[in-house]
Amino acid sequence: MFGMHRNNLLGAYLRTCRGRVSPGAVGLEGLGPRRVAGLRREEVALLAGISSNYYLRLEQGRDRHPSEQVLESLARALRLDPTETAHLLALGRPPTRPVDDPRLVAVPASIGRLLEAVGLPAFVQDEHLDVLASNALARALSPALRPGRNRLLSVFLDPDERDLFADWDLVAAHLVASFRTSIAASAGDQRTSELVDELSARDTRFRELWERHAVVNMVDRPPVRFAHPLVGGLTLTRDNLAIDGPNALRLMIYHAAPGSQDHDRLVRLRDAAPSS
Structure with missing residues (x-):
């Protein structure tokens, strides 16, 4: 279950967060019937000031390390609180070491x-x-x-x-x-x-x-x-x-x-x- 998404934690988090945002909360109510809960991808892109295609690449994991400026814009668009914003920024940064580093960790x-x-x-x-x-x-x-x-x-x-x-x-x-x-x-x-x-x-x-x-x-x-x-x-x-x-x-x-x-x-x- 998790294995399918292990390399796309950023995209999974973005999908979950946009599903939590009511269109009415961001002034997008009354735009026709909806097949998804929360915001559509193109609406998040519009609110964040980025292209719909680029946002799609982020959710699909085809771009895994956007700039902090983009991530902060997405955090504002998705109405994230400071803790959630910090988490989004951490997900978007390159890993600090190889992700499957097998080294033993010693307690000082x-x-x-x-x-x-x-x-x-x-x-x-x-x-x-x-x-x-x-x-x-x-x-x-x-x-x-x-x-x-x-x-x-x-x-x-x-x-x-x-x-x-x-x-x-x-x-x-x-x-x-x-x-x-x-x-x-x-x-x-x-x-x-x-x-x-x-x-x-x-x-x-x-x-x-x-x-x-x-x-x-x-x-x-x-x-x-x-x-x-x-x-x-x-x-x-x-x-x-x-x-x-x-x-x-x-x-x-x-x-x-x-x-x-x-x-x-x-x-x-x-x-x-x-x-x-």
């Missing part, structure tokens, strides 16, 4: 030391949401937060992981949108294709969420509510911090306000967690 030694010193559930993931490193408290919070696991596969396919989240559907929707945001710069690489193909085949809800083409920013994430088997209900803030370097690694940290019931339960979990 200083980040590994930080994981052990921080005293909070913390882990490192790459752009595909593969867990590369984690501390004992993160693994006590969720056994799926261990190196070698993938967050998407765990959240959608592991029954224990589903049970862990009190708001599973909200978490799942946010995770898929985060994944789309994260992989934009890699232009449909092999790892992305493998994950999306497997999940689309095995989980209907993932397939529905993936087809939405929703994206999110990397900050202001909603609190995460856990139904933890050891300490009970636990609501934590999750921060997502970029790690310097070329590999798009991110440090994920869960925490709670000192003095709160959630903080006390997190301390209980830390006391019960194994030391390694």
Whole structure:
């Protein structure tokens, strides 16, 4: 399903976005019967100030790296918000490295030391949401937060992981949108294709969420509510911090306000967690 479009993420995103725009919202109502939802291709081209033929080439993937000026014009025509605009710009840029680069990514030694010193559930993931490193408290919070696991596969396919989240559907929707945001710069690489193909085949809800083409920013994430088997209900803030370097690694940290019931339960979990 995804494999057919792995090299045309830009075109797929443009098609989805124009389908969301009401003709009336851009002053194009009353132009006769419509066979498609949202805007026609030629209408998007008109609003963006480009030729219909050029816009068709973008949607079909025959031109994959338009100028930022063109992309910004398309973002305005499609009424994209700042997060969606940033995603469109990322999709239109040439990939920063070969899309099927098989190299192993190492977590910086200083980040590994930080994981052990921080005293909070913390882990490192790459752009595909593969867990590369984690501390004992993160693994006590969720056994799926261990190196070698993938967050998407765990959240959608592991029954224990589903049970862990009190708001599973909200978490799942946010995770898929985060994944789309994260992989934009890699232009449909092999790892992305493998994950999306497997999940689309095995989980209907993932397939529905993936087809939405929703994206999110990397900050202001909603609190995460856990139904933890050891300490009970636990609501934590999750921060997502970029790690310097070329590999798009991110440090994920869960925490709670000192003095709160959630903080006390997190301390209980830390006391019960194994030391390694």
